Amino acid sequence: QTVVTQEPSFSVSPGGTVTLTCGLSSGSVSTSYYPSWYQQIPGQAPRTLVYNTNIRSSGVPDRFSGSILGNKGALTITGAQVDDESNYHCMLYMGGGIWVFGGGTKLTVL
Amino acid sequence: QITLKESGPTLVKPTQTLTLTCTFSGFSLNTGGVAVGWIRQPPGQALEWLALIYWDGDPRYSSSLRSRLTITRDTAKNQVVLTMTNMHPVDTATYYCAHRGAAMTHFDDWGQGTLVTVSS
Numbered sequence: 001q002t003v004v005t006q007e008p009s010f011s012v013s014p015g016g017t018v019t020l021t022c023g024l025s026s027g028s029v030s031t032s033y034y035p036s037w038y039q040q041i042p043g044q045a046p047r048t049l050v051y052n053t054n055i056r057s058s059g060v061p062d063r064f065s066g067s068i069l070g071n072k073g074a075l076t077i078t079g080a081q082v083d084d085e086s087n088y089h090c091m092l093y094m095g096g097g098i099w100v101f102g103g104g105t106k107l108t109v110l
Numbered sequence: 111q112i113t114l115k116e117s118g119p120t121l122v123k124p125t126q127t128l129t130l131t132c133t134f135s136g137f138s139l140n141t142g143g144v145a146v147g148w149i150r151q152p153p154g155q156a157l158e159w160l161a162l163i164y165w166d167g168d169p170r171y172s173s174s175l176r177s178r179l180t181i182t183r184d185t186a187k188n189q190v191v192l193t194m195t196n197m198h199p200v201d202t203a204t205y206y207c208a209h210r211g212a213a214m215t216h217f218d219d220w221g222q223g224t225l226v227t228v229s230s
Contacts, residue, residue, distance in 0.1 A: 001173065001174070034215035034216070036215070036216035036217075038157070038217075040157075045206060045220040045221065045222055045223050046157065046206070046217075046220055047220075048216060048217065048218050048219075048220075051214070051215065051216035051218070052214075052215060052216070057218065089156065089157050091157075091159070091216065091217075093215045096170070097162060097164070097168075097170035098159075098170060098172070098173070099147070099159040099162070100159060101149070101156055101157040101158060101159055102156065103156045104156045104157065
């Protein structure tokens with residue numbers, strides 16, 4: 001069974017840039033997997049940040065950007081703010097109406 | 111404005127069947143391409159996609175849980191129902207329903223989630 005991989009944790013300084021990745025245990029992530037990214041503050045429902053690799057959801061600040069880097073999907077936060085401290089989840093479309101989430105990344109901003 | 115809200119029992123016993131209802135507004139599940147999915151999250155753990163139902167009633171299930179899940183829709187009531195059989199303590203989680211727009215490949219609106227605890 002294919003596993004979607006994410007860094008368990010990451011740390012960035014306020015104002016810094018961080019790139020979170022979304023990979024596959026077997027194979028490469030491409031735009032055909034339509035990677036999407038969700039931000040989740042503990043105790044709250046996920047919020048959609050980016051979909052179809054690089055399209056920002058309505059109201060999402062432009063410091064969040066999505067891309068494919070090498071063989072992985074990527075979410076880059078440029079100019080991180082303290083409020084960006086959260087959990088970030090990626091989701092891949094596996095085809096046939098099946099989706100899989102990654103394990104999530106806990107981002108610390110300090 | 112799209113809203114979704116999950117409802118169902120907060121506590122179920124092991125081996126029982128869980129039935130959760132997602133009641134939504136702001137969109138129609140009769141619209142071509144639209145879908146509603148269910149996602150769960152055990153405490154402190156990752157999100158897990160469970161199931162999805164398309165506007166035409168066609169269901170999709172996680173391969174690992176397929177044998178235990180059934181998803182149905184009632185378009186007149188604007189509801190989607192998920193049943194999960196043979197519940198175990200490891201199924202303790204917050205269960206979310208979410209809207210997938212027509213021809214989209216992501217969930218753009220989420221319910222607030224409902225915590226289901228499996229314990230005797």
